[in-house]
Amino acid sequence: YQWQGSDPAAAPIIVMAHQDVVPVTPGTEKDWKYPPFAGTIADNAVWGRGTVDDKGSLVGLFEAIEALAVQGFKPKRSIYLVSGHDEEAGGSGAITAAAQLKAKGVKAIFTIDEGSIVLTDTPVINGPAILIGVGEKGYGTLKVTANAPGGHSSMPPSETGVETLAKAILDITGDPFPMEVRGPGASMIEVLAAKKGGATKMAVANQWLFGPILKRQFDGSPSTAAAFHTTIAPTMLEGSPKENVLPQSANALINYRIAPWNRSSDIMARAKAAVGDAKVDLAWVKPPREPSRISSSTSQGWKWIAAAARADAPEAVLSPMLVVGGTDSRSMEGVSEDVYRFMPMHFTLKESAMIHGTNEHMAVDSFKRMIDFYARLIATSAG
Numbered sequence: 001y002q003w004q005g006s007d008p009a010a011a012p013i014i015v016m017a018h019q020d021v022v023p024v025t026p027g028t029e030k031d032w033k034y035p036p037f038a039g040t041i042a043d044n045a046v047w048g049r050g051t052v053d054d055k056g057s058l059v060g061l062f063e064a065i066e067a068l069a070v071q072g073f074k075p076k077r078s079i080y081l082v083s084g085h086d087e088e089a090g091g092s093g094a095i096t097a098a099a100q101l102k103a104k105g106v107k108a109i110f111t112i113d114e115g116s117i118v119l120t121d122t123p124v125i126n127g128p129a130i131l132i133g134v135g136e137k138g139y140g141t142l143k144v145t146a147n148a149p150g151g152h153s154s155m156p157p158s159e160t161g162v163e164t165l166a167k168a169i170l171d172i173t174g175d176p177f178p179m180e181v182r183g184p185g186a187s188m189i190e191v192l193a194a195k196k197g198g199a200t201k202m203a204v205a206n207q208w209l210f211g212p213i214l215k216r217q218f219d220g221s222p223s224t225a226a227a228f229h230t231t232i233a234p235t236m237l238e239g240s241p242k243e244n245v246l247p248q249s250a251n252a253l254i255n256y257r258i259a260p261w262n263r264s265s266d267i268m269a270r271a272k273a274a275v276g277d278a279k280v281d282l283a284w285v286k287p288p289r290e291p292s293r294i295s296s297s298t299s300q301g302w303k304w305i306a307a308a309a310r311a312d313a314p315e316a317v318l319s320p321m322l323v324v325g326g327t328d329s330r331s332m333e334g335v336s337e338d339v340y341r342f343m344p345m346h347f348t349l350k351e352s353a354m355i356h357g358t359n360e361h362m363a364v365d366s367f368k369r370m371i372d373f374y375a376r377l378i379a380t381s382a383g
């Protein structure tokens with residue numbers, strides 16, 4: 001949807017939120033305090049799948065735009081509202097929308113989508129931080145296949161296909177990508193350390209000396225470690241179809257989330273080197289998605305988003321961050337100068353776990369603050 005701006009020379013803005021939601025894991029429906037698809041408003045909150053990810057933002061954008069229109073707001077820049085229908089399953093909607101915008105010659109000054117939040121108990125500072133996602137990791141799934149002669153399991157060879165496969169997986173995971181304090185994750189650590197001061201600040205400022213200590217700290221927590229290297233996660237295994245049959249082919253899927261400084265070609269090269277001359281084939285299941293570009297944390301778009309967020313959290317630290325999952329916004333790289341991932345929601349680390357989990361809900365007050373945020377952002381950036 002386009003809200004036409006009055007100045008055709010002014011670069012538009014793109015605001016995004018996806019419509020689809022992830023399913024509720026079968027068998028967990030009864031664990032919900034209120035039914036997951038009823039939209040119950042109770043205990044000062046809206047309950048249900050998607051209230052946070054991402055219908056909250058979508059409805060928030062609708063409400064903000066509606067309120068601005070009623071107040072007689074006339075945008076100078078055009079506002080494109082882009083809402084994908086399959087973000088959780090490939091993002092073809094956003095890809096199509098981006099192609100259409102490109103065909104129209106749109107070059108937005110910034111794009112804002114989901115991806116990060118105001119974290120109220122940010123590690124290191126134990127306080128609130130406005131974390132604006134300036135980039136997201138790439139994604140790829142590698143299929144490792146061990147082909148073997150097969151046969152009856154009563155007469156096994158010295159090594160079955162399953163064993164060849166198992167060794168190859170361990171070779172690959174045994175050679176992890178090293179942790180590197182760089183990119184948006186490093187910027188975030190610097191901002192948090194500067195706020196914290198004292199020994200932490202000194203450790204971050206003197207990474208040549210304290211680097212190993214910092215790395216050990218990050219290594220301890222998977223969620224933090226994910227920002228500092230390409231992760232390797234074997235997720236699926238397949239062998240013989242029957243317990244007494246030797247597999248003719250055994251395969252594993254290994255899911256990678258690619259750090260901004262790596263490319264899928266680095267992963268393939270590393271995996272090949274790790275398995276050496278083992279009798280396995282390596283192939284991407286689908287063409288991998290390279291990491292996104294890193295957007296500016298000094299641009300006008302950044303400043304507008306930061307100011308709109310700060311108005312609602314004046315005491316919070318402001319920091320760029322790396323989004324370790326994927327969002328629809330990556331599709332807008334070709335039609336937008338900068339792409340930011342930020343939802344104006346205030347969560348603790350623990351609360352953020354309800355996204356895609358049980359009892360997803362949003363406080364009515366948070367929802368109102370979110371609408372105000374979007375209205376502020378649109379009024380200041382497009383007005």
Ligand SMILES: [Zn+2]
Nearest residue numbers: 053054087114
């Ligand atoms: Zn989402």
